[in-house]
Amino acid sequence: MFDVFGRWYKRKFSDPDSAMLLLLIVLISVVLAIWGGLLMPVLVAAIIAYLLDWPVVKLCNLGSGRLLATTGVLMSFIGLCVLTFVGLVPVVTQQGINLIKESPAIWEKGQQWLLHLPEEYPDFVQVGHIQQMLQGVNEHIVGVGETLISASFSSLADIAAILIYCILVPLMVFFMLKDKQELLDNISRILPRERRLIKQVGSEMNLQIANYIRGKVIEIIIVGSVSAATFAIMDLRYALLLGVLVGFSVLIPYIGAAVVTLPVAIVALFQWGISPEFWYLMVAYGIIQALDGNLLVPLLFSEAVSLHPVYIIVAVLFFGGLWGFWGVFFAIPLATLVKAVFNAMATEPEPSEQQAAS
Template structure:
């Protein structure tokens, strides 16, 4: 948009565009969510498919790379299902301990805050109804279940099959003077998403081993299952880490007496988070695009409000692609800087005041 226009004219146009875009994303959710996941999977499998194409026909190489991915996911699902089966071995004892714990909490709330037991039950029922609404929103729509078992694999295959056609369209739709920028954006986007996803998978595996090992040492029941779930939740920036700590603490509370184990779990997870944030993420999740913490939290919450749980997982790759685009377009570079993690040492007001400062007499001489 022309920079000559004042901001109070550009702002309403930008807001109108955002409102229309969000409305379209919300209405077409059942179609766009599986398409977005399929695009990420296609970008992730592209290097494997390209290598297989050197020895096999294109369709066969695409199918073979997808079969390998499906077998890996099926193996992980089988492992988790086996762990979930052990979860129900002591479910009756956990129910009894949970009932006793709820009674203690209700009495404490009534004595401390004056909230009656009836009011507490009403608040819990309202929270449960809201949770059902969120889960229903996540799984709603005629395409909800089909998107996982049918649409995502089909979309992935077709995106990989028509990759050249899609890339040629993106090049030809822009004028010749902008084709170089388009090529740079596409190349950086592919590299950033691939390094981001591969790095996250490796990081998740390491964190799952660390979580499970710590919980096994502390004697927490279902340690491997809770450790793996915690590593998966860790994919959600900041929010997932809090839930990941709450799960083993709750399990220890329901299965053990005292609070020593809970404190040790918090200490162990804090150490694992420190290792993850300061060693694993900088060295393994070597994404070329760094998004600052404020934008990460906001975009994850916006993704959850728009698309539910899938939106939380898709929000970070989406904002990373936006930053790549913003950094390549002159008029949008300030927005790219806003999304980034580079903190300037001085703001523009200070720089302007320094420039306007009159030189001293000795400097003039």
């Protein structure tokens, strides 16, 4: 057993490039584990700069200077964010507040429907079981409400963090875009010379993550807009709020679509009951999800992120449990990074590189 492990270790890590790749991954993991919270604004700025680099490069190819292109793209991005915040956030927030105010009535109607089940299906459902289940759910709801209230007071301290994101992140994005080549050259000087596998992983990640981020932004906009428009046309209450939820649900493949179905179905049930309108809405929602999974995703992503669904779900659960919202948001890029590392470790160096290493 130990001989097998020793041969595997010698085959993989006798190559200096493999050792340097492993050392770099360990160092980055330690830094993120210890100072991840402090470095989060830098990471967010790097992701935004990575997203905005594509239009900057396109403008530069058309003859614009790097400074002018960076300024124009960044100002357009900030203006779009402000317009979204001013035009969309207040409406969504108000609809969310109204939905929270109406939740007790929705829950009361749901309890009445559950208590009527024993009368309709006496052979399958008993009153005692329903009452016991409702009592447990009510106790859990009370506990969740207390947690939310305490969290709302404790979140007042996060105003300083919001100011940091609003002021420092745009500044960092500007300099990351404007001085991109200078920053990359500085990082290149720090990296070791044995970086064949580091370059291989970096090039694979650059292609896949760039396509993934751009594709996800487009997918969120299309799915959210189509869902909100469909809900509004069918006269569903809280159409914009639910459309935004459906749009952001695509960030978590498979799990997000399943979770967001619940509030859509609950609101429709409370508004219409078990009626043709309810089923029309659920059919329309199912068509949107089917078109997203079978048409939009293949069209946007192609082979950019070729991960098995099991790996995607495991990545969402693992990185989400490790880093919360940001872990869920970057679960697929992080899973792609893991895959790229394994692919790089599985490749054998060229004979000339083996001789140089020896």
